[in-house]
Amino acid sequence: MDVEQGPRRRQRRKEARPSEIIDAGLSLFSEHGFAGTRLEDVAKRAGIAKGTVYLYFPSKEALFEAAVKERIVSNMDAMGQLVASFEGTTAELLRRFFETIYTHMMEGDAGILMRILIGEGARFPHLIELHRKIAMQRGLETMKAMLKRAEARGELRIPAEDIDPRMIVAPLALFAIAKDIFPRDSIGTREDFIRRHCDLMLNGMLAR
Amino acid sequence: MDVEQGPRRRQRRKEARPSEIIDAGLSLFSEHGFAGTRLEDVAKRAGIAKGTVYLYFPSKEALFEAAVKERIVSNMDAMGQLVASFEGTTAELLRRFFETIYTHMMEGDAGILMRILIGEGARFPHLIELHRKIAMQRGLETMKAMLKRAEARGELRIPAEDIDPRMIVAPLALFAIAKDIFPRDSIGTREDFIRRHCDLMLNGMLAR
DNA sequence: CGATTTAATGACTCTATGGTCATTAATAGC
DNA sequence: GCTATTAATGACCATAGAGTCATTAAATCG
Known part of the structure; x- marks a missing residue:
């Protein structure tokens, strides 16, 4: 009005x-x-x-950079907090972890920003570097902490170092970034997606 | 010279x-x-x-489109062939499947093209549509066939429909597209990467 | 209610590059 | 070797849009 x-x-x-x-x-x-x-x-x-x-x-690039700083860094911190303070099984922690990521990447702006970093990043080596240092580093630290914690609790099938943390979040990250290029049939509800993602990562596909 | x-x-x-x-x-x-x-x-x-x-x-866009057609479609067909003709365990099939994807996405041009589709796809709704129909559709069909096959052989822990094929290839796809934004420490050798990826998808993280 | 400060404006400039086309010259046919 | 055909050229045009700055006017202050 x-x-x-x-x-x-x-x-x-x-x-x-x-x-x-x-x-x-x-x-x-x-x-x-x-x-x-x-x-x-x-x-x-x-x-x-x-x-x-x-x-x-001062420039279009500076605007983009400000957006990346404001929207991504805080998200990474939120995840760090979660893992540091959590008490309970790894299965439950992973579910909560995925929920946090989902909120930030699929529903928030983090996914959009990453998509642009990926597609046009060649233009901004500086921005890629920033993102690597500020966001990626923290995110991976957090995930490693989560794996170490699981290992210490005797929940892991294999040594924590044998698991690449990036693989664990890949499905969520990929969909957040690339949902446009997948067939339009929805990825289902938030809860469904997270449940399936958790189950696959925790237990795998094969019968034993 | x-x-x-x-x-x-x-x-x-x-x-x-x-x-x-x-x-x-x-x-x-x-x-x-x-x-x-x-x-x-x-x-x-x-x-x-x-x-x-x-x-x-006729235009810059047409050139890009030609590249997508030439490099992506044939790859999808290669995977379809593999699954249709394979005899053996799902574990082995999955490994072979990942090897094929690795070759095309990480070492070939498919990853590059997808990265550009993702980043600048908003400019080419037509191209995204093409890719969805020509490439994605086929790829997902192939993966569903692989899951059905595993189910028929009694190898699956859960119904085939409960597994989203996109989750299974997500790690490979994500790295092919986004390796630049991850910390520079390499993702290891091809063999290592594929082995870990397979193991995680087949067996999950948790001890049972 | 002036005078002063500075946030806001938008017409303008300047550059970069996608796309054109008259001209040139490599090949094919005779 | 001459002519016809057409692949190849690159100077040129047109446009778009990033970034500038002289001007305007909203707030502030005395």
């Missing part, structure tokens, strides 16, 4: 702009990729003029 | 051009993404002038 015919255009809202611009950028990046997104459109969606974007971010 | 100071520039080689151009495009797309690749550079790498590219492909 305020936007439609509001008497006051040209509001001065220094504090609120950055995150509004990031939100607008994120939604357009996810629709059109990085190269395919026009700063003009980001501005329009944020309800401001193009020049205003440059008041807060 | 021939190129360096060769007496004959401007050779007429109608037959050889298309695949040479596709090769050049593929290598540049993988380095710079789709949007980041200049047709001028593709031409240079193929040893021809920019206009010549347009003699064989």
